Amino acid sequence: MCLPTGMESEDDAILRLRSRAIPTMPTFPDLKSSLDGELSPGKGQQSSEDNHITSNGRIEVEHVISKKLQLKKKAEYLKSDLMRQFDTQVNDFMDSLIEESTSLEPAPVPAVFSPPMSDKERSKLRHFRPPHGEGKLFVSRRSLLDELFEVNHIRTIYHMFIALLILFILSTLVVDFIDEGRLVLEFDLLVYAFGQFPLVVCTWICMFLSVLFIPYTLFYLWAQIHSGSHSHLRLYSLLFGTLFLLxxxxGLGFLPTYTVVTNSFPPASCFIIILEQVRLMMKAHSFVRENVPRVLAWCKEKNGPGPVVPQVSQYLYFLFAPTLIYRDKYPRNPVIRWGYVVSKLLQVLGCLFYAYYVFVxxxxPQFRSISLQLFDLRAMVLCVFNSILPGVLVLFLGFFAFLHCWLNAFAEMLRFADRMFYKDWWNSTSFxxxxxxxxxVVHDWLYYYVYRDFLWISQKRCRPAAMLFVFTVSAVVHEYILAICFGFFYPVLFCLFMCFGMMFNFILHDKRKGPIWNIIMWTSLFLGQGVIICLYSQxxxxxxxxxxxEPSFFELLKPRSWSCERPDDRL
Known part of the structure; x- marks a missing residue:
């Protein structure tokens, strides 16, 4: 009996499918046997000829379609399982590949950053984590920009900023040559900004020596009292705690500020003293905050001859280390690359001259002329937008000079191996x-000693209040630094922190992942820098x-730029 052409092509397709080797699937024996049973040779074709051909030679189309759908469903099931197994094998392969690649010693820094730790070395990590609870874990890692600058495409951006600096220098030299008829290489602005430098050095030495001996001595005496059999331990704790707060x-709060104000330090010299004042206060707090729980834990358990009191050398290393979180030990590099140190310090110096030319x-020129005018909306809008470029340049220079170059230079000199002073903030899609x-560096201190301690005191019931408290502390400290260094109170940065910063923190939250949110973040950041440069310069x-x-207290708080009008004859 002759079969129709459509039936022959269908059987041929089934036979070809049967003749192909089906992969062995140990996890699905029923599926394999089912497919083998349905596609067995001869039997399926004979059954089709006997049962599915009508008297007039036509195929029962419905039955064929049903069989094809069942076969397709089982094939899709088989395909999905194969894909799952394939994905699992690929993931396992990639994980093993990454582990093997990290074990290879990289060529650019073979003697600086050690390969992954063994199990014995991992056990030593307890020295880098606080024993009384969870905390920041220090590990050996490079700074992100050091890794990115190994890529030529990223390093080109660095070269573009150097080219822009060269253009600033050339434009300044050409303009001065046209105006004066000679090359003028005077850096009077830098000389003024860093004035009274010997007094700055003496003030810093006094601050450093006091923070080296006083907090350590107070803590050592308190620990010795707790290790003995003294009574009234709470009274002693209250006494030493009060002395430390005083x-x-x-000692660190009032006296340096008084020295800066009474001697009328210029802005850059003020920034040196006030920033060091804040840094040393945070360091002293971290030292006491990390070691007091260890002594209290020993007093409770009595599991040794005495409480663990850090050595003076450990505390001294911490005072210079580029971190605000105290540990007895940090991961250390085996050698010091002095060429790397010199290059970073030269980059800091280059950023300083870069900032000089940005201001000059x-x-x-802009604010000397704009300060002749009374406050008006049009002048303010133009001032803000004209200040965006210098504001952004100052932002980049401050980040690169301090967070990358300065901290990496000190980390290299101290062989401090954890160089994560910043992350890829430029990719942020949320504030x-x-x-x-x-x-x-500062975020870790705020998180562990302000945010988490606030939650501990409130028994984790006031997370929004803890976040608000962190913003308030940060805003107050930033505004205090600017007020002392500039010599006037103008809470622009405080308002940006507490108003727009808090608002954007909730609007542009972590769930915003698209590139449009990164654009919004950069736009807001640029505009904020323009506002800061404009208002503080005015x-x-x-x-x-x-x-x-005869200034009154209210007049000292009132911004002078809102009512100041300078006559033309005073130019």
Missing amino acids: YQAL RLCI ANYYRTWNV EWYAQRYCPLK
Whole structure:
């Protein structure tokens, strides 16, 4: 009996499918036997000829379609299982490949950053983690920009900034040559900004020696009292705690500020003393905060001859280490690359001159003229947008000079191996992530000693209040630094922190992942820098053009730029 052409092609397709070797699937024996049973040779074809051919030679189409659908369903099931197994094998292969690649010693830094740790070395990590609870874990890792600059495409951006600096220098030299008829190589702005430098050095030495001996001595005496059989331990704790707080408030808080204000330090010299004041206060707090629980834990368990009191050398190393979190030991590199240290310090010096030319070419000419005018909306809008470029350049220079070059230089000299001083904040799609990644050193201190301690005191019931408290502390400290260094109170940065910073922190949260949110973040950041440069520069010149003869407390708080009008004859 002759079969129709359509039936012959269908049987041929089935026979060809049967003749192909089906992969062995040990996890699905039923599926394999089912497929083998349905596609066995001869039997399926004979059954089709006997049962599915009508008297007029036509095929029962419905039955064929049903069989094809069942076969397709089983084939899809087999395909999905094969894909799952394939994905699992690929993931396992990639994990093993990554592990093997990390075990290879990289060529650029073969003697600096050690390969992955063995099990014995991993057991030593307890020295880098606080024994009384969870905390920051220090590991050996490079700074992100050091890794990115090994890529030529990224290093080209660095070269572009150097080219821009060369253009700033050339434009300044050409303009001075046209105006003066000679090359003028005077850096009077830098000389003024870093004035009274010997007094700055003496003040810093006094601050450092006090923070080296006083907090350590107070803690050592308190620990010795707790290790003995003294009574009234709470009274002693209250006494030493009060002495430590008085030292923080008066010794580190009031005296350096008084020295800066009474001697009228210029801005850069003020920044050196005030930033060091804040840094040393945070260091002293971290030292006490990390070691007091260890002594209390020993007093409770009595599992040794005495409480663990850090050595003076460990505390001294911590005071210079580029971190605000105390540990008895940190991961260390085996050697010091002095060429790397010199290059980073030269880059800091280059950034300093870069900032000088930014202010000389982009800021000072603009604000000398704009300060002649009374406050009006049009002038303010133009001022903000004209200040965006210098503001962004100052932002980049400050980040690169301090968070990358300065901290890496000291880390290299101290063989400090954990170089994660910042993360990829430029890729942030939310301000919450930006705040966490911009300055990891300060963020760690705020997170462990402000946010987590606030939650511990409130028994984890006030997370929004803890976040608000962190923002408030950060905003107050930033505004305090600017107020002392500039010599006037103008809470622009405080308002940006507490108003727009808090608002953007909740609006641009971590769930925003698209590239549009990164654009919004950069736009907001640029605009904020323009506002800061514009308003603080206007107030700086207004304070000098319109001094108060008999200032009251209210007039000291009122921005002078809102009412200052400088006559033309005073140019």
